[in-house]
Amino acid sequence: MALLEVDALQTHFRTPDGINRAVDGVSFHVNAGETLAIVGESGCGKSVTAMSILRLIPEPPGKIAGAIRFNGKNLLEASDKEMRAIRGNEISMIFQEPMTSLNPVLTVGRQIGETLRLHQGLSAQAAEDRAVEMLNLVGIPEAKRRVKEYPHQLSGGMRQRVMIAIALACNPKLLIADEPTTALDVTIQAQILDLMRDLKHRVGAAIVLITHDLGVVAEVAERVVVMYAGKKVEEAPVHALFNSPRHPYTQGLLGSVPKLGSSLTGEATRLAEIPGLVPSLKQKIPGCVFASRCPHATDLCTAVAPALEEKAPGHVAACHYALREGALAA
Amino acid sequence: MSTATLPPGTLPPGVNAAVPMRDIMPPVRARGGLLGFIRRNPTIAVGGFLVFLMVFIAVFAPFLTSKDPTALAPALRTREPSAQFWFGSDMLGRDIYSRVLYGARVSLTVGFAVAICASAIGLFIGLVSGFIRVADSIIMRIMDGMMSIPSILLAIALMALTRGSVGNVVLAITIAEIPRVSRLVRGVVLSLREQPYVDAAVASGTRTPMIIIRHILPNTLAPLTVQATYICASAMITEAILSFIGAGTPPIIPSWGNIMAEGRALWQVKPYIVFFPALFLSITVLAVNLLGDGLRDALDPRMAKRL
């Protein structure tokens, strides 16, 4: 049994000008100790999916349907009290903005200790000791001194390390990281990604990594879910996805990112474009959500939404024309 | 191949259709027209309606009552509310109903006049100090000084220097309100100056006066409008206070503050004399504030979340 099973997840929002179907029928699973990346562009529903797993969606105007089974228990049926016991304890989350997700008036030690005292009933002293231990774990030098500092005394990279320390304090089984390195500079991003890879071996938590950065995906993920306009359009092991993408959207996405070193190999002089815009999620789309921008779209695509089909072992894509093995049909 | 017109269930062989997703909430009925507007902006609708009602009363006061609000009738002093005196009569026998209706004129005149004058002057001062660094430090220290005096005290002091008249009341309250508007406009101007579109306009050769007129001014109007409604409400209260303590509108002119001041002595035995003007004042101030809140939300959805 998978650690987390998301089944036909729908998260809709009521807005004055229609229902926003931010996530509309997304299914995936995460095995214990595995790193799954969810990639897509802004508005594809990847962050809403993450928030839905922890039931952090305000209801109303939002509403969640489907099933989210964590260790076999459907979180959508859990009481608020049960959810509080799970959040930050068995499932924890790292957010994009390390400045705003820390409380500016509490010391770093207090913030790490708080989850421990809340979930594991540790005493103040034990919690502080553990906080020092966690700061050491995430590679913050002089941890003894740093636990007494406030977030504004730390740099952006340090703050993100503290966020990770808070998230890992209770030894969660699942860590949801929502764009954890997007706000960071590239040399700091390299430090944090390095830390995440290292911690994964040591702590063993499963990770759901939400990102738009295909480079980050290639570096840390084992399996990848590609989302577009509230739907999962492709899912594959990371090598298969980058080497033989099946869905035209994934192909377009990979083609539109320049590779560093292109001037040395003399590759591609022009980036592939995906023409057009993401469709509005406030209108129902009868066919394939990508049909309006797809270079291969036919009448069939605009009329009938393709089901997710297994194109190769462990590799599914929602496209009528993506071949089971090999490239896209002309 | 045209499958767009295919009836369901006749998919070409090999095509795998996804299970359609059902909506999990009832559809949103998009309503146009007045009803839709009220549904989307209930505070504007309620506030706007009440403000409109008060303006209507003030304008058409002569048609809504047949009695002269200043006509004395010593024989009919302090009558309880009745068919003859809807809101009762005061200690000089004047009809409180018509006095309250006419009183709306003073309150609304003062409120609107102060809102317009204070906004206009404050906008000018705010623009100057937002754009001229040297002027800024001087102007803002003066404004700080003015703001350190409670505005009601400042207004009383200014009234003490002049004769009581509606015009002077407007002037006194306007002066007391200017620092608040100037500070707001200055803050908005300073943040707008940092906007990339202003930088782009400078880079494309736009002169400073045009930068102000075209890029800064239009973007200060929304927050200024909201601020103006709050100033309007606050000015009406200040006017009532000034009149109540006898430092405002001359007693000859019926204003809500004056009526309340006259009823003060009899408050315990004839509460209605104070009650009706107070009720109208409260409703008007509430209405203007509601309108302001609604405008704030409608004009800047992001700001609504911050405040």
Place this chain on the structure above:
Amino acid sequence: MSTAPLLQVNDLKKHFPIHGGFFGGVTAKVYAVDGISFDIAKGETLSLVGESGCGKSTVGKALLRLFPLTDGQVILGGERIDDMPAATLRPIRRRMQVVFQDPFSSLNPRMRVRDILAEPIRNFGLAKNSADLEARLVALMDKVRLPKDAINRWPHEFSGGQRQRIGIARALAGEPDLIICDEAVSALDVSVKAQIVNLLQDLQKELGLAMLFISHDLAIVEHMTHRVAVMYLGKIVEVAPRRSLFGAPKHPYTEALLSAVPQPTPGIQRQRVILKGDVPSPINPPKGCRFHTRCPYAFDRCRVEEPPLRPIHDAMGEGHVAACHLHDLPDAENPLAGAKGAALLAVG
């Protein structure tokens, strides 16, 4: 180069005072840009790369004279514009336009697209009459591949990518020689980013524009640029033609930047240089070489003596300059000798 460069920058400095205390006196200075020099030829793209706070955006704004400069010279087409009075400068501004990062705050929400695009044309007096103005507006919309009828709409009716196209059209309206792109594609989604990158490249070819491309995204920079200047804490640490810089980085910071960018190729083996610590504050930059606090190769000399920017021998091409003491060492002891780029990037 035989012809004079289009833009020449000599020892540009911009220090921002920090006001504090009761009387608002200057208590400290931010050394945002601290003496940088570079030039851009006609039709050339020079990229300015570096991490946040290195001063690269300040350089762009300083060139545009959006604030007074602390020191240095800016020479555009043979004319010194750094000390020019505002009135004399105004017509010359036409030659240097800008595209900003944020597609939302870079367009005035209270102006229609038509007025946004007409503003520079009117300011610089480019249109002979109203028919000419109209023709120019239509041509601009066409250049950035937006439908003509969109010209009467408001900015909020457009998506981020379309708004960025409007921003580009505004920059083109003055018929400039040089466009400063300040993180012009950084805020855009991956697929839209590719559209805008392609558009900028097409326009450059079509119009022979020079570009100063300010960005932190090295992959995009490599794709777009002719030459690259790397900035760290207000200083340029390395300048080189594209292939030289990516193939044979000669400054430890450049090397670290290249190795830090995640590559969209799973499972590759790369040589890694992970820097320790964070960028020091530009209020109090380190003595000696500014990079020595994070440099994996720093030795005693780096802590006391600031290395000058000087030509470095590079087998991959001419015009490679870097500011690093390592190049005074014999090749055998110099970790940056030779071409390491391919190993860092795991290509070729």
